[in-house]
Amino acid sequence: MNASDFNRFDEPTRRRFITNAAKMYLGVQLMPFFNGAATAAPAAAKEAVKAKAKSVIYLYMSGGMSHLDTFDPKPKKKEVMGPTEAIPTKATDIFVGKNLPKTAEVMDKVCVINSMTSRQGAHEQGTYIMHTSYDMRGTVKHPSLGAWVMKLGGRHNPEIPGYVAIDSSQEYSGGGFFGAKYAAAPIGSPNEGLQDSKKPGDVSKKDFESRLSLADRLNKQFHGKYQNADVKAYEELYLEAIKLMNSKDLKAFNINDESASVRSMYGEGRFAQGCMLARRLVEHGVRFVEVQLGGWDTHFDNFAAVEGRCKEFDQAYAGLLNDLEKKGLLKDTLVVVATEFGRTPTIKTEHQNGRDHHPAAFTCLLAGGGVKGGFKYGESDAKGERVKDKPVAVQDFxxxxxxALGLPHDLTVMSPSGRPFKFADKGVPVAEVFA
Structure with missing residues (x-):
């Protein structure tokens, strides 16, 4: 294979080549490390704003969480609320749906933004703009928020991935035009942690070191002959993988180390385990962790579906905030709850009391990381149909x-095609939410 052949590889082929080479010489699967690798940003980007938060835990409610049945209830509108009742919280004048009793007890730590609005009312497009700040385009793949954080802020811990996505779609956690090394390291089951991150158990230390030596010799020959960006990417991947396999912080991915009391704080279920893993990761220096909870697309039987989703969310979210605060991490960790849009005030009786997509007004949450707790920003109208006061676009959010991270949201970065992009497009930070 000559250099021109290598240049013609498409991205999946490049990745396959890298993976196969790693498995052949080292006996391990390295794609999670390739996806998680990142380099530090230029110093100027870091110094643009003094950071308030060090890390982000981004909890994504996939499917379109009903704002009316969760964080923007309308107690005086029975025709809007149906069987959902509003309950008071630990924060003055903030109410939540009755299916969130444990969350109600931590709302003094939470900033509720009830004036979110989006122009995208379809799942794929709404999720994409929420994760990238840009509309979907066939000609460009935009970096995800975590990729921007890695590009502009770099890592805290150089030995483990700085961006991790738990139970999340790789479609929305990628590096975009920044490249694969800025994408998230994907984790499926939180119980299993980061897969293929240790050398095979049947390979002795001596044999493993022999394989590394052989791989080093072959790499030097190949890199010397083919000085190419893709070859360079493989070299970086190779070094990252070895570093990770030898890292003492690899234990961060093992939630089995947690005590029974901590587990009971979060509750059972995959989302609860994902939140517990997210806390472990930020504790070990991971900068951006996404955890997804799906099932919020409640076109049919909205009230039963929301009750089920809230049971998954409620204890895990409250447990996460309490655990972070107990460990002194909440002030340094921004916990985000986001979704692509809300649900209609109109209840569809023909769909077993379902609610349809509603991007005109919905709710997202912020907690920790320098934001005001027990604070409500913006307001929807009496029915939760339109934003009444202080609209917040996705890009503003x-x-x-x-x-919150002290990153320059308005810094222009040029794509490989020469087009200018920013972290949040034309968005402007909502300064009032910060303490």
């Missing part, structure tokens, strides 16, 4: 995340 994402710019606020950047601001």
């Amino acid at each position: 994402n710019a606020t995340i950047a601001s």
